[in-house]
Amino acid sequence: MPPESVDAVTESLIRDRSLLSRTSTTERVAAILRDRITEGLFRPGDRLVEETIGTALGVSRNTLREAFRLLSHERLLDHRLNRGVFVRELSVDDVVDLFRVRRLVECTAIRHADTAPAAALRHLREAVESGEHAATDHAWLAVGTANMRFHQAVVELAGSARLEEMMRQVLAELRLVFHVMNDPRTFHEPYLARNRDILKLVEAGDRDGSEAMLSGYLTEAERQLVGAYSLLTR
């Protein structure tokens, strides 16, 4: 085997490394809890008792505590000393701050569409389409998920792994808010058409136009969300 092709082989194997990565029990527990929180099984304010959850999942208290630490750091859980961990409850101020971050990051990211990795644009299109399909099926929860993916894809345009990771967290936090509202349709359906329009502007290379429309989206979504949320948290 010639040396060049050896290098090619090892290169491709290195890319496979992520596939075979085993994970610790702690990480798997964290993943499960994260899913249950973002899907709404555990709701904001719920207390997660170590012994109850530990025996339910069949893991020891120590392992569970490590998982709790991870999720607290992600702001999904709220660890109060000597009192236990609770599913995070966002204040209105938190929602405002989350949208400040979104506006800053997303609006800047969308201006980088021309230099964006190809995958990002593809994800953008896929998100728009899967949202529209979900809407024709009246699957409003799926519409919400697609909407999240749309905005995640917007951030991908900036081409920074750390920014994507940060946005994953920001959107996960926002899910905590969505779940205390009972009507996902109201909060997601109106934005389907707008996502399609934004995509068009991006593909046309209209930086100012796409940013303006995205900014308008965020402002309106924030107003709607804060309005409904401030009534509930009183």
Next chain:
Amino acid sequence: MPPESVDAVTESLIRDRSLLSRTSTTERVAAILRDRITEGLFRPGDRLVEETIGTALGVSRNTLREAFRLLSHERLLDHRLNRGVFVRELSVDDVVDLFRVRRLVECTAIRHADTAPAAALRHLREAVESGEHAATDHAWLAVGTANMRFHQAVVELAGSARLEEMMRQVLAELRLVFHVMNDPRTFHEPYLARNRDILKLVEAGDRDGSEAMLSGYLTEAERQLVGAYSLLTR
């Protein structure tokens, strides 16, 4: 006592809350390790053995592992399954990504100087001055610290707690790079004058000017850092 001043008192007490908050052993351990890493006692690639560190600090392995989880999540430690935790080693790609984030966030934040909280502008000025003082004392490490605080203050202009938190982490990661370089003067002194200039432009309300100069700073710092770093990590 009139009601207004009662509110003022409680307000100030609420601000004191962070001072008296007790902390768990885990968090204190994490804080110590974080300091030792950012100050350079532990260097990138160093392995942190559970038993060694645990007995040295007088805490149990379980507690220490929780602290390790926190710092791994902050990207200061690298937790490899069954192999142990190591002080994170940044690749050149990591450095590039970090600067991508910085450029995006800082350049956008500095445009918000007009609506920024008063404290942010004050921090900006203080950082410039303490950097200049440190330079006259030839305290080059302190110059570096002041430089970090300058950029942290730039992010504060955006007025988002989450963004500040994110930037704290980004800058902590960058410290990992600075510590493998041996000459802090080379990497920080040239930017003292520039920070002063940027501050002037901000105070003059020149959004485009301050952004341009900050962007230029970041581009040059990145080039310098990547150039020196890619020689070392080979």
Next chain:
DNA sequence: AACATAGATATTGTTGAACAATCCAACAAG
């Protein structure tokens, strides 16, 4: 009835020991 107090109880915080799983280095065999 509202309130304070003091136990009693449950839960978290932290430890230490134990054992299985895994890695790593050194050595042996082909």
Next chain:
DNA sequence: CTTGTTGGATTGTTCAACAATATCTATGTT
């Protein structure tokens, strides 16, 4: 010089224990 094998070291995970803290309950007071 590569491929098994073996032994020691370290991590992954569990368990049981106890101290520290919070929460609940009952009791007594005004």
